[in-house]
Amino acid sequence: MxxxxxxxxxxxxxxxxxxxxxxxxxxxxxxxxxxxxxxxxxxxxxxxxxxxxxNRAAQTMHGIRSGTIGLVVPTIDHAIFAEVIQAFSDSVDKHGFTILIASHGYNLEKEYAVLRKFLEHRVDGVALIGEDHSEETYDLIERQYIHAISLWNYNEDSRLSCVGSDNKLAGCLAAQHLIDLGHLEIGLVFPPTVDNDRARERRNGAQSVLTKGGARVYPQWDIESTYSIADAKEAALRILKTEHRPSAILCGNDVLAMGVLYAARSCNLNVPEDLSIIGIGDFKGSNEVEPGLTTIRLPAREIGRQAGEYLSRSIIGESVGRRRVSCNIELIVRGTCKPKP
Amino acid sequence: MxxxxxxxxxxxxxxxxxxxxxxxxxxxxxxxxxxxxxxxxxxxxxxxxxxxxxNRAAQTMHGIRSGTIGLVVPTIDHAIFAEVIQAFSDSVDKHGFTILIASHGYNLEKEYAVLRKFLEHRVDGVALIGEDHSEETYDLIERQYIHAISLWNYNEDSRLSCVGSDNKLAGCLAAQHLIDLGHLEIGLVFPPTVDNDRARERRNGAQSVLTKGGARVYPQWDIESTYSIADAKEAALRILKTEHRPSAILCGNDVLAMGVLYAARSCNLNVPEDLSIIGIGDFKGSNEVEPGLTTIRLPAREIGRQAGEYLSRSIIGESVGRRRVSCNIELIVRGTCKPKP
DNA sequence: CTAATTTATGAAAACATTTGCAATACTATT
DNA sequence: AATAGTATTGCAAATGTTTTCATAAATTAG
Structure with a gap:
């Protein structure tokens, strides 16, 4: 001894x-x-x-990469991001990176705080969702010269590199489908759009097409709901119980659409005969529900994978400079919409 | 200059x-x-x-805590863990910890590899799901004296501290409910049980109660399905299309139950009149679907919260030694089960 | 058999911090 | 005005690695 x-x-x-x-x-x-x-x-x-x-901490002190990537999402809890997180994680894992994850609950100050914490940990890169971030956040990223990427939304003028889809187009496509089917009285169920560019753009896209197409959206048919089936169901019930109800409802995403679908069922309305419903996202289960949900497909796995790949490579040094990747979206026609008689 | x-x-x-x-x-x-x-x-x-x-890396070198906790889950992608991850994350965040997350896709060797990587990063603690881990994994945890906790399953003999529910009991309760309603011909849809103690225990519990209650489970009614609505729907269709079909189906979790529910609907079977369905878990949406899913509620948020709290505290030094916390489960009766006439 | 290479190893500086100890400056007490 | 005590600060060692440079040993060439 x-x-x-x-x-x-x-x-x-x-x-x-x-x-x-x-x-x-x-x-x-x-x-x-x-x-x-x-x-x-x-x-x-x-x-x-x-x-x-x-001990990687000791290695990191030599300017060696920490081998971590910070991922900040609004919420982990919902189907919305689960798929993209998984794909992103798998993708950076292939390059040996580990993910630091945190959620900010749609609070951009919290997002900034999380980002700072990640930087203290000397992450090699960060990924954020969308483009609505505080000026402080953008500032920090620029001043620290950290590899950064914005996921989920595609915007040709984005301040950061981005991999995502055109959310405005998604809104347009959804609205156009309803117009094409002859619907003119249309309800909207959208999440709060403040500090949420994805939802805002979808909504703007939808609304512009609806207006152009001559559709009417009465204020009492235009309802806000948080990202929750329960909330959306309740919101939809309010629309459906007005004596004059719309012939179709356009939803900000599939979770909300599910809520609307269940609401219709609980009112003994047949979908799509009595009410057409269209969502955006194409989440797990949207295909299996009866009737299958008509929706705009956003390629979540593809976005996660490409974002992970790009960020990893740019950290490793295989590529440089800003890059903007647009992932295609498409209308998926299933069973929840039918022509207005 | x-x-x-x-x-x-x-x-x-x-x-x-x-x-x-x-x-x-x-x-x-x-x-x-x-x-x-x-x-x-x-x-x-x-x-x-x-x-x-x-620079936390430099701090960490002085034996100061890294401020990170490693969380290893089978998958991030599914509703199953999203809720518990979120609650766990929120809970440790309150104590200033950041989460390193990785998934292993139900591959225990990958789990071991992930754990090693986390240890290289000098996480202050690790959380694993369930109790099926390789001997190497348990060994590593013991030899490194790292704070560790197992989430999701409660077992009075667990090797690690644990916060979870009694999954065997969950299986029993679900089966008992069907027996109580007079069902004797029962189908089972369960995920693969290898390397998955939660599923295995639920299944064992269910099966023992069914046998004791005199119920019959023909082999062709006993089907395995991965954690996917699509898979489960397809699996259920196989059961429902046999000329002699069970009067009730017991599902290993709510995701599978959703699949079965949709399958029934696509066969024009009425639930619960023609078929009773019970799930386990009580995920988001289980309450809203029409009819509401009868299920065994596992308190995911509570488990995540308590696990995060306990692990944080034991890292900070406020508590020591192994602890086993059992979180209550309960039968939630909604609309998918009815007495056998 | 010696000189020139090549291969393998070690010593020490560097990395970005924290902290124990010593030194200094200030305040209160007599 | 001298002393004791306290508040504030700086120096230098320590943390666990990587890496540069130098050296020793082994191999090859002449």
Missing amino acids: TDIKKDKVDIFAVAKRAKVSISTVSRSFNHPDLVNPATRKKIDTAVRKLGYIR | TDIKKDKVDIFAVAKRAKVSISTVSRSFNHPDLVNPATRKKIDTAVRKLGYIR
Whole structure:
């Protein structure tokens, strides 16, 4: 028991046990070709015996990448982002990065705070959702020269690199489909659009097409609902219970559309005979629900994958400069819409 | 332009600008009460002007906590874990921790690899889902003396601290409800149970009650489905299309139950008149779907919250030793089950 | 068999902080 | 005015690694 520091397993402990210097141990990790295979084996056994695990914090101090990417989303809880998070995560994982994740609950000051925390951890890059961020946030990203990307929305003038879809177009397509089917009295169920460019653009797109198409949206048919099936169902019930109800409802996303669909069912309205419903997003289950939900498909997996790929590569140094990637969206016609008789 | 290192903003730069030593700068962050308010103000302005952000990597090297917690889940993509992840995240966030997250896709070797990576990052604690882990994983946790917790399942003999519910009981309750309603011909739709203690226990619980209650589960009614509405719907169609079909179907979780519900609807079967369906979990939307899904409620938010709280506290040092927390479950009777005539 | 290479290793500086200890400056007490 | 005590600050060592440079050993060439 001559050991003083008994159980601290650091690179010194390994070196001692393998009877080499710490330089050699370090080298055998980072440049294995520079060390004698026999020595390498000795080190390897020492590592295994001691259960040594490298300390990335110490590595990070040498300007070596931390191997982490910060991902800030409005919420993890909902179907909306689950898919894109998973795809993004898988994608950066392939390049050896680990994700730091946090949600801000649609509060942009909290988003800024989270970003700062990520920077303290010296993440190699950050990914944000959409383009509505505080000026402070944009400032911080620029001043810190951190690799950053905005997911989910595509905008040709975006301040950051972006990978996403044209949300305005999504709104237009949805509205156009209803117009094409002859609907002129249309209800809207949208999430709050403040600090949420995705929802705002969808809404603007939809509204402009509706107006152009000569449709009427009475104020009492234009309802705001949080991202929750329960809320949306309740909101829809309010629309459906007015004595004069719209012939179709256009929803800001599929979660809301689900709520509307259930609301219709609970009022004994048949979809699509008595009411047409269209969503945006094409989430899991939108295809399976009966009748299948007509919606605008946003390629969440594709967005997550491409964003992860681009960010990883730009951190590793394989690409530079801003890039804007637009992922295609399409109208998916299923069972919830039918022509106005 | 006498500056050599022009734009590196570290603690030296701040010290220089504020005309104090780096010790004082450091102190003004970590022990503000020990530094003169006037000096503190000078430092503060310097920090702001330079846009200095502390380097946690350097701090971590002093045995100071990294401020991160590793969370390993089977998948982020599904409703199953979204709620618990969000609650866990919110809960540890209150104590100043940031989450490193990764998924392993029900592959326990990948789980081990992820855990190692987390340890390289010197996370202050780790949270895993359930109790099925490789021996290597358990070993690593013990040898590294890392704070660890298992979420989701409660087991009085768990190797790790755990916060969760009794999944076997969940299976029992669901089965008992069907038995109580007089159902004796029952179909099962469960996810794969290998390396998944939660599903396995639910299934065992259900099956034991069904057997004891004298119910029959023909092999062709006992179907495996991945965690996907689409898969479950398809699986259920196989059951429902046999000439002799069960009067009730018990599902391993609500996602699967949704699939079964949609399958029934697509066969023009009325639920609950022609078929009773019960799920386990009580996810978002289970209450809103028409008819509302009868299910066993697992308190996901509560589990996430308590787990986060316990793990944070035990890292901070407010509590020690293993702890096992059982979160109550309950039968939620809604519209998808009715007595067998 | 010696000189010139090549291969393998170690010593020490560097990275960005924190902190124990010592030194200084200030305040209150006598 | 001298002393004791306290508040504030700086110096330097420590943290766990990587990497540059130098050196020693082994190999090849002549």
